[in-house]
Amino acid sequence: xxxxxxxxxxxxxxxxxxxxxxxxxxxxxxxxxxxxxxxxxxxxxxxxxxxxxxxxxxxxxxxxxxxxxxxxxxxxxxxxxxxxxxxxxxxxxxxxxxxxxxxxxxxxxxxxxxxxxxxxxxxxxxxxxxxxxxxxxxxxxxxxxxxxxxxxxxxxxxxxxxxxxxxxxxxxxxxxxxxxxxxxxxxxxxxxxx
Amino acid sequence: xxxxxxxxxxxxxxxxxxxxxxxxxxxxxxxxxxxxxxxxxxxxxxxxxxxxxxxxxxxxxxxxxxxxxxxxxxxxxxxxxxxxxxxxxxxxxxxxxxxxxxxxxxxxxxxxxxxxxxxxxxxxxxxxxxxxxxxxxxxxxxxxxxxxxxxxxxxxxxxxxxxxxxxxxxxxxxxxxxxxxxxxxxxxxxxxxx
DNA sequence: GTCTATAAGAAGATAGAC
DNA sequence: GTCTATCTTCTTATAGAC
Numbered sequence: 001x002x003x004x005x006x007x008x009x010x011x012x013x014x015x016x017x018x019x020x021x022x023x024x025x026x027x028x029x030x031x032x033x034x035x036x037x038x039x040x041x042x043x044x045x046x047x048x049x050x051x052x053x054x055x056x057x058x059x060x061x062x063x064x065x066x067x068x069x070x071x072x073x074x075x076x077x078x079x080x081x082x083x084x085x086x087x088x089x090x091x092x093x094x095x096x097x098x099x100x101x102x103x104x105x106x107x108x109x110x111x112x113x114x115x116x117x118x119x120x121x122x123x124x125x126x127x128x129x130x131x132x133x134x135x136x137x138x139x140x141x142x143x144x145x146x147x148x149x150x151x152x153x154x155x156x157x158x159x160x161x162x163x164x165x166x167x168x169x170x171x172x173x174x175x176x177x178x179x180x181x182x183x184x185x186x187x188x189x190x191x192x193x194x
Numbered sequence: 195x196x197x198x199x200x201x202x203x204x205x206x207x208x209x210x211x212x213x214x215x216x217x218x219x220x221x222x223x224x225x226x227x228x229x230x231x232x233x234x235x236x237x238x239x240x241x242x243x244x245x246x247x248x249x250x251x252x253x254x255x256x257x258x259x260x261x262x263x264x265x266x267x268x269x270x271x272x273x274x275x276x277x278x279x280x281x282x283x284x285x286x287x288x289x290x291x292x293x294x295x296x297x298x299x300x301x302x303x304x305x306x307x308x309x310x311x312x313x314x315x316x317x318x319x320x321x322x323x324x325x326x327x328x329x330x331x332x333x334x335x336x337x338x339x340x341x342x343x344x345x346x347x348x349x350x351x352x353x354x355x356x357x358x359x360x361x362x363x364x365x366x367x368x369x370x371x372x373x374x375x376x377x378x379x380x381x382x383x384x385x386x387x388x
Numbered sequence: 389g390t391c392t393a394t395a396a397g398a399a400g401a402t403a404g405a406c
Numbered sequence: 407g408t409c410t411a412t413c414t415t416c417t418t419a420t421a422g423a424c
Binding site: 028184 | 224226227300304305306308309310311312322326330350353356357358361362364365367369373376377380384385387
């Protein structure tokens with residue numbers, strides 16, 4: 001065992017630990033609900049160090065959302081990486097439904113961030129828009145794999161599946177997560193049926 | 195013209211004016227983003243008067259959400275009050291799509307409140323759950339009017355339509371509101387098809 | 389019921405020593 | 407790069423006069 005591994009937790013750069021702690025707290029309780037002070041206390045550092053790494057709190061918020069975006073893209077890309085289009089769909093629905101059932105699930109971090117950031121020109125909102133565009137593009141290509149004709153039909157299918165994705169994550173948070181998988185599967189099947 | 199009408203704006207009880215001002219600001223910018231001070235200044239009253247009417251800020255938040263719930267129930271009930279089930283569906287979709295296209299649209303106030311209130315036992319979250327139950331019940335009966343068999347099939351249809359409603363409101367806020375009506379209509383038609 | 393004044397704490401952010 | 411100490415502003419909420 002290397003020294004690095006032994007002291008990994010304390011040796012990990014403060015910057016990373018700040019992002020990890022912020023990710024947990026921002027997602028669990030909301031961004032405005034969490035002060036910089038609470039993250040500083042959670043990591044065990046000081047204000048000065050915090051603001052040396054992140055000039056403003058919003059810079060840390062952006063780092064948090066970038067991490068969530070990376071996770072989503074990796075997980076969804078992997079779930080869809082199979083030859084059969086229906087398996088790919090099942091894999092994607094599985095990731096969404098499974099996430100919804102995890103303890104501490106609080107819905108989509110980007111929808112939640114949108115609720116807290118009203119200014120559409122704010123960097124947070126730009127990142128939200130980017131990530132939603134990624135999802136829409138992903139669903140368009142999945143729809144095409146499922147046999148929906150490219151062009152307007154696939155665009156429309158992508159929009160409809162995106163609505164279902166959003167609704168599934170909202171339902172997983174505010175309603176009954178146990179119903180998400182069945183309802184989402186049925187609905188996506190219906191909107192992509194020939 | 196009565197004296198009441200002439201002085202309506204200033205004579206309207208402070209309590210109502212506080213709720214109206216709060217509704218605009220909470221919805222437009224987020225609940226935690228708006229301080230009691232800003233609402234007090236918006237109405238032109240004082241802290242003491244504010245806290246006499248609403249012991250805590252959360253009491254005003256609840257009044258705001260009650261107002262939104264009343265509006266939704268009234269508008270949706272009216273839109274569905276027609277003999278033909280497809281007209282009723284069109285009316286409901288019309289209300290949702292039209293709302294999404296209004297300037298200042300910020301999505302569903304209950305989804306947004308859920309993002310800001312993480313404690314499921316908080317009165318705000320209880321109100322959110324109540325209003326979502328109302329919607330689900332409404333969609334279940336609409337699905338039955340559209341020919342979906344009562345029981346499990348109507349329950350499932352209600353869950354799927356609810357996902358689409360949520361997704362439509364999210365899309366109207368974070369994506370392109372102009373696409374909401376067509377996509378929502380197609381998707382609900384698909385999930386309720388025999 | 390409404391006002392002025394103020395408490396008491398938390399918020400985001402910075403100065404300057406080490 | 408990190409620390410102690412501090413600044414300024416904002417936040418929810420109250421006391422006591424009228």
